Amino acid sequence: MRQTVKALLTTFGVLSSALGVGVTSAHAQAKTITLCWAAWDPANALVELSKDFTAKTGIGMKFEFVPWTNYADRFLNELNSHGSLCDLIIGDSQWIGGAAENGQYVKLNDFFKKEGISMDDYMPATVVGYSEWPKNSPNYWALPAMGDAVGWTYRKDWFARPEIQADFKAKYGRDLAVPKTLDELHDIAKFFQGREIDGKKVYGASIYTERGSEGITMGVSNYLYDYGFQYQDPKKPYSMDGFVNSPSAVKGLEAYKELYKCCTPPGASNSYMSEGLDAFKSGQVALQMNFFAFFPGLYKDPNVGGDKIGFFSNPAGPATQATQLGGQGISVVSYSKNQGEALQYIKWFSGGDVQKKWWALGGYSCAKSVLNDPSFPSSAPFAGEFLKSMGMVVDFWAEPSYAQLLQAEQKRVHDYVVADKGTAQEALDGLVKDWKAIFKEEGKKF
Amino acid sequence: MNDLSTSSQITYRAVPIRSGVIRRIRGLSDRTLAWIFITPTIVLLLAINIFPLVWTIYLSFTNYRANRPNAPTIWLGTDWYQSILTDPDIWAAMQVTAHFVVWTVLIETVLGFGLAFLIDKKFRGHGLWTTIILLPMMLSPAVVGNFWTFLYQPQIGLFNYVVAFFTGRDASSFQMLGDVTLSPWAIVIVDAWMWTPYVMLICLAGLRSIPDYIYEAAEVDRASNWRQFWSITLPMALPFIMLAVLFRGIENFKMFDMVNLLTGGGPGSTTEVASITLKRAAFESWRTGYSSAFAIILFVTVFGLANIYVKALNRVKSR
Numbered sequence: 186m187r188q189t190v191k192a193l194l195t196t197f198g199v200l201s202s203a204l205g206v207g208v209t210s211a212h213a214q215a216k217t218i219t220l221c222w223a224a225w226d227p228a229n230a231l232v233e234l235s236k237d238f239t240a241k242t243g244i245g246m247k248f249e250f251v252p253w254t255n256y257a258d259r260f261l262n263e264l265n266s267h268g269s270l271c272d273l274i275i276g277d278s279q280w281i282g283g284a285a286e287n288g289q290y291v292k293l294n295d296f297f298k299k300e301g302i303s304m305d306d307y308m309p310a311t312v313v314g315y316s317e318w319p320k321n322s323p324n325y326w327a328l329p330a331m332g333d334a335v336g337w338t339y340r341k342d343w344f345a346r347p348e349i350q351a352d353f354k355a356k357y358g359r360d361l362a363v364p365k366t367l368d369e370l371h372d373i374a375k376f377f378q379g380r381e382i383d384g385k386k387v388y389g390a391s392i393y394t395e396r397g398s399e400g401i402t403m404g405v406s407n408y409l410y411d412y413g414f415q416y417q418d419p420k421k422p423y424s425m426d427g428f429v430n431s432p433s434a435v436k437g438l439e440a441y442k443e444l445y446k447c448c449t450p451p452g453a454s455n456s457y458m459s460e461g462l463d464a465f466k467s468g469q470v471a472l473q474m475n476f477f478a479f480f481p482g483l484y485k486d487p488n489v490g491g492d493k494i495g496f497f498s499n500p501a502g503p504a505t506q507a508t509q510l511g512g513q514g515i516s517v518v519s520y521s522k523n524q525g526e527a528l529q530y531i532k533w534f535s536g537g538d539v540q541k542k543w544w545a546l547g548g549y550s551c552a553k554s555v556l557n558d559p560s561f562p563s564s565a566p567f568a569g570e571f572l573k574s575m576g577m578v579v580d581f582w583a584e585p586s587y588a589q590l591l592q593a594e595q596k597r598v599h600d601y602v603v604a605d606k607g608t609a610q611e612a613l614d615g616l617v618k619d620w621k622a623i624f625k626e627e628g629k630k631f
Numbered sequence: 632m633n634d635l636s637t638s639s640q641i642t643y644r645a646v647p648i649r650s651g652v653i654r655r656i657r658g659l660s661d662r663t664l665a666w667i668f669i670t671p672t673i674v675l676l677l678a679i680n681i682f683p684l685v686w687t688i689y690l691s692f693t694n695y696r697a698n699r700p701n702a703p704t705i706w707l708g709t710d711w712y713q714s715i716l717t718d719p720d721i722w723a724a725m726q727v728t729a730h731f732v733v734w735t736v737l738i739e740t741v742l743g744f745g746l747a748f749l750i751d752k753k754f755r756g757h758g759l760w761t762t763i764i765l766l767p768m769m770l771s772p773a774v775v776g777n778f779w780t781f782l783y784q785p786q787i788g789l790f791n792y793v794v795a796f797f798t799g800r801d802a803s804s805f806q807m808l809g810d811v812t813l814s815p816w817a818i819v820i821v822d823a824w825m826w827t828p829y830v831m832l833i834c835l836a837g838l839r840s841i842p843d844y845i846y847e848a849a850e851v852d853r854a855s856n857w858r859q860f861w862s863i864t865l866p867m868a869l870p871f872i873m874l875a876v877l878f879r880g881i882e883n884f885k886m887f888d889m890v891n892l893l894t895g896g897g898p899g900s901t902t903e904v905a906s907i908t909l910k911r912a913a914f915e916s917w918r919t920g921y922s923s924a925f926a927i928i929l930f931v932t933v934f935g936l937a938n939i940y941v942k943a944l945n946r947v948k949s950r
Contacts, residue, residue, distance in 0.1 A: 258914060265698040265917065287699055397895030451785035454809025454898050469786075585699075589916040596900055604811045604899025 217245035221271035224250035230547035272521040283585040285318040291517040311551035315514030327514025329551035334574040341495035374448035377471035389448030390472035391464040400457035406509040411502025412437025423631035430613035438609040480567040481547040496567040498574040510578035593619035691924035698917040711924035743830025768828040776892025783807040830875040837871025
């Protein structure tokens with residue numbers, strides 16, 4: 186008996202020593218840092234990419250990815266509660282103002298200077314959109330990480346069918362081709378609405394109409410900008426009368442509503458990114474408005490990808506050609522206990538080769554070295570349109586009060602476009618009133 | 632000697648208590664002992680119920696924002712209360728909430744009581760039917776929300792097909808969740824589907840609590856079924872029905888998850904109930920002071936209405 190007990194104790198001792206050694210050696214390896222982002226295709230590409238970082242530095246990577254529907258709630262809660270879950274965060278472009286003013290992100294100017302990272306190496310729109318606060322000032326809170334903008338996909342295979350081509354020409358007197366203007370896009374969407382293709386009823390376009398978060402604002406902006414909407418008087422900041430609710434902006438809002446009413450699938454009153462993808466992938470729509478970040482995944486789709494899909498940037502309107510900025514920068518969270526390692530990651534991520542691999546894996550690099558490479562436009566079927574889009578992006582307010590500003594637009598625009606409440610003029614006048622009240626509460630003078 | 636029914640003969644064996652413990656407990660009055668036992672509960676209640684409430688009341692008079700903890704906190708007095716009570720958007724949200732509460736409670740009470748009345752008859756297989764009826768209540772609101780989003784989908788949703796079948800309309804010609812007129816009813820239907828069984832359970836308990844001899848006496852008096860229902864069943868089950876109305880009323884006044892999942896408050900603001908407005912102000916705009924004031928207003932409203940209702944309930948019970 187005594188022998189048995191002795192043997193057991195010895196075994197236990199050996200095992201615990203072994204485990205102890207294991208734990209010690211694991212600790213000795215290196216630290217692990219956590220990167221927080223949305224759960225989507227580019228995040229998977231980043232996991233793949235980050236293996237090189239771990240191999241090079243020995244710093245382990247953990248990832249906290251949250252679906253888009255909860256992304257802002259989850260991470261803004263984390264930042265506001267001074268949580269240290271995220272060492273690095275790829276936060277939305279609108280967060281920059283609030284995160285900078287509330288001390289949630291580490292200011293990166295000194296670090297960039299020390300490591301020789303220059304913002305001149307990145308596309309100007311992405312630097313302004315993802316890194317700077319205040320805008321157009323050399324104060325950097327993030328490294329441009331994931332360039333993105335709203336673009337369009339279309340069913341190339343449907344466009345190419347002779348009978349559809351002939352029918353379109355008979356109706357509109359021109360060839361069915363990628364639309365160059367929003368009016369042409371409207372015609373195409375209307376042409377496909379309710380049409381029967383391969384025995385199935387199809388619809389014109391999937392556009393953003395979501396009410397709860399930011400959907401309809403991200404969608405309608407693509408029309409508003411093109412028709413002449415501006416957030417403020419360029420000469421007098423926060424002065425919005427005649428810019429937000431200008432007659433041309435009103436026409437833009439009316440045009441978006443018209444597109445929604447005439448040419449979207451039934452039940453598309455609350456659609457955003459995933460609903461758009463579903464509508465396109467299931468072969469319901471001829472056109473789809475969505476962020477470029479989804480296009481690599483769509484191109485690989487066995488049903489609607491490859492030769493069946495085409496891509497184009499937001500067409501021009503009567504005033505200009507612009508598109509809504511998406512995308513994010515990567516920031517170091519000021520409450521992180523691993524800021525040194527997180528900064529190492531940013532330094533590594535800014536490297537030319539890493540940026541090239543990032544693009545190759547499905548991420549959208551913002552580095553000029555990648556985007557300005559002569560081979561870039563032909564590197565993917567959507568690369569040229571992406572490049573074009575990044576040259577004409579406009580972003581929503583990035584003010585610390587952006588969430589309130591966003592909610593106001595969501596309500597006003599959804600009320601008019603989807604719920605048929607009031608006129609476009611009333612909606613935009615109301616929006617100016619709401620935004621003024623918000624800025625007044627913020628102590629802004631205008 | 633061994634007959635334990637004779638209490639005088641019961642002998643208790645003393646359990647030895649360690650002298651230290653005796654020394655510690657000796658000298659403590661019953662009141663002190665009671666305090667010792669109650670204190671942890673009181674501390675917990677203060678920490679998780681009373682303190683947050685008092686803190687919320689304090690914040691409701693300030694400009695505090697949880698995302699700007701370093702900004703100076705300014706005392707605003709009753710500014711938020713005034714602006715909330717004069718804001719047409721808030722009144723619109725309260726109206727939406729009232730519509731939702733009134734209709735769901737009404738439908739659930741009528742249907743719940745009706746189902747309880749049927750189940751109480753103990754027909755063949757009533758146990759199985761009870762289980763089937765209770766199933767929706769057991770699902771999580773998240774599951775129910777997603778499930779009904781599909782059912783309401785105009786192209787593939789079963790709901791539209793059923794309506795189309797009976798009305799001869801085109802199934803994709805109407806949108807339950809995207810139409811201003813239909814969407815508030817779409818939410819009422821889902822809530823009624825999910826929570827009618829709950830009302831049914833409470834009503835069933837009420838019906839089962841009515842003693843059989845009352846019905847037997849009524850039978851002897853040759854009272855008709857209808858007379859028995861009006862004079863015995865309904866009055867005696869009424870306190871239970873009222874209790875169900877109270878529970879559902881309070882719950883539906885706070886309703887958030889289902890509405891958020893089904894419509895997100897849309898189309899426009901047609902289904903934006905008070906809790907959605909509150910969530911947006913508190914956790915999206917981070918207007919902590921403002922949302923605290925709104926939360927207090929909602930709390931006072933529910934508390935006040937519930938108190939009036941409970942008084943009425945007690946009056947019914949004491950009859």
